[in-house]
Amino acid sequence: MPVSDVLNLSRAQFAMTAIFHILWPILTISLSAFLLVVETLWIKTGNVAYYRHARFWSKLLVLNFAVGVVSGIPMEFQFGTNWAPFSQHSGQFLGNILGFEGAMAFMLEAGFVGVMMFGWDRVSRGTHLFATGMVAFGSTLSAFWIMVANSWMQTPAGVTVVDGKVVVADYLRAIFNPDMIWGVTHMWVAAIETGLFVVAGISAYYLLKRRNPEFFARSFKLALWILVFVAPLQVWLGDSSGVDVFETQPAKGAAIEGHWHTNPSGQGASWSLLAWPNQARQENDWSIEVPGMLSILGTHSLTGKVTGLADIAREDQPTMLPLLYYAFRVMAGIGFLFVVLAFWTAYVFRKTRGRLSALLENRMLLLAWVLCIPLPYIAVECGWIVREVGRQPWIVYGLLRTRDAVSAVPASAVSGSMFMFAAFYVVLFISFFVFAKKWLKNGPDLTLMPPVEQVRAVPTAHSGY
């Protein structure tokens, strides 16, 4: 069956390119926001340590930014190359939103990133801060438009379908579709949380090594105090987003919870803590259940109705159920773990009155932060798997099936491009880590002084290092 070959290959290629791409923008969003905070603190307090922090972390941003930009290009064009019928079908809204993303957000980021990275001694402090602010704003705005597009694919609204094509009837309803507010906030906060865990984790690494402890205690504390608020916020957003899923995409909700049979009215649905969903049998092979709990989690009421997967037509059920079920649990588990770690560390800080020596002696705690660096990335990937695999068999939920959306291109062409991307990604990944390791080894330059104001240097170009 050649059609299904191309379908599976195109899906695999999109999954691979998306899984790789998302690793980078989440750090760009959060690290540029973090740099904005640090640079503002420098200008407000005049403390040169903040300037050195800005210079130090911006080197990581440079490395990360490049991979993010180049790995984003396949995303922009794959809708046309591999999903041409989908582009025809939904282009009037999705193309429009992607056009906004490119023109309003991505360009803003790119238009100021040069000044931000190479312009330290060419523009005034205020101007530089503005450039950093525009990069941070651009990357956040980019996430906003991308999540508008994706949330519309989850809960399409504000359109009519004429001759097999989506025509926008109401832009407000299309943009503010039911999933949009949760999609945008949950993703943006996930990005912020990622950057904070990276900053805190790398700072903890230096603290463990006792390299420049005073310098890194500053960034560690800054990240920690923001996380004390952000980590619980993310759990709340995830919970609200879940309630929204049960309402707008019942099949996805049932699939991520391994819930097969709709609860009778007046009776709460039971929740499986762990299970192995079996699609062929339309049943869990085994499960550990908590009676009545799923109604509370999914609808915030004791007896709220939660539709079971077995009560949804087989052809409308998502597949790969164990993947969905466990991806969801990994994501949620990491989210809770982060709250615990942030609160525990804040408690230790209070108990020791924030003494640096006490922090340096608490090696288990510091090690926990270092080991947590990969976790936000894993959580984000799992979240996207839940979001995208859980939407299947639809590409636009309820409007267009994925199998009807794929381009008629030869399977060999798709496997060729996929192989090529895979090879490139391996090289990019390794190169990034080689350079990041070098950056980590070099550490911050604690002799660096800010350029003197009001002196216009002779125009020279810097390589930035």
Add this chain to the structure above:
Amino acid sequence: MNSSPTSMLTIAWFCLIGIFLIFYVITDGFDLGVGILSLFTKKEEHRDSIFASIAHVWDANETWLVALGGALFGAFPGAYAMLLQSLYVPIMVLIASLILRGAAIEFRHAAHRKRGWDLIFGIGSLLAAVTQGVILGKVITGLAPGIASEGFTVVAAVGVTAGYALLGATYLVKKVSGQLEQIARRYTVISMLLTAASAILLSAGTMLFSPIVQARWAQPGVFHVLVALATIAILSFIYIAYALRVGSVRGPFRASVLIFIVSFAGLAISLFPSLIPGHLTITAAASENPTLVFMLLGIGTVLPIMIGYNLYQYHVFRGKVVAHH
């Protein structure tokens, strides 16, 4: 479907897409060209200057392509879907080459041994220019198979590559100094001759082999405009030769930009109202009015701002570069 023959809105979007395309081709054109020329530059200190001249702008330049892709997707989903699907292989090679060069230029900064990254950057730039030429050739020939259109596509690939090299060489004349500037002046002469030859061949080829374009050229007024544009292009070529003789620093780049503007204006006039000759007119490819209006409000208003901060970035890094470590 849109009822009017070609509405003002669709024409506005055809023009806007053209503006995005010309911004992309000129800005990324010169840094792709700079990349191609770096392949021929043996001294590492020269390559340092070459990379320093584009380090701060290549990313924004390439972003015009992403903005172009998004705008085309929204305003002409029919064309976006048809073009990218039919040109799967060249598009994927283009994406691959952009990945290569983008990663290489950023990793180069951090690398101790730069040679390998420089080579990747140069090859990526060359490959990107060639595939863009192939895509241009395929669009003009209406995706038609056959020896004539393949030949045309080959010439288009050479022409675009030479044109980008011309933009890159004249940009270097503007941005670098000393021995390297002299080398850049030599590159300008070579790439200018190649560009002029390809332009003549492509114009002749279009006239001989494309019945749709022939018909378009025969329409009243069109031919006169094209002759005027061609005259400007010829004068620009002559001006570059003159500017090189008198040692002008900025003149050659400005004239090269003008050559690209009139070439793409000529192309747009020749294609209109087709987007892909023989397959798709702009009306058939266009979105319905609500989308075109909403996008015009959104993108039309930010376009001047986009241009503004891009110019600001160039302004901050104006003047000749001095690479140092």
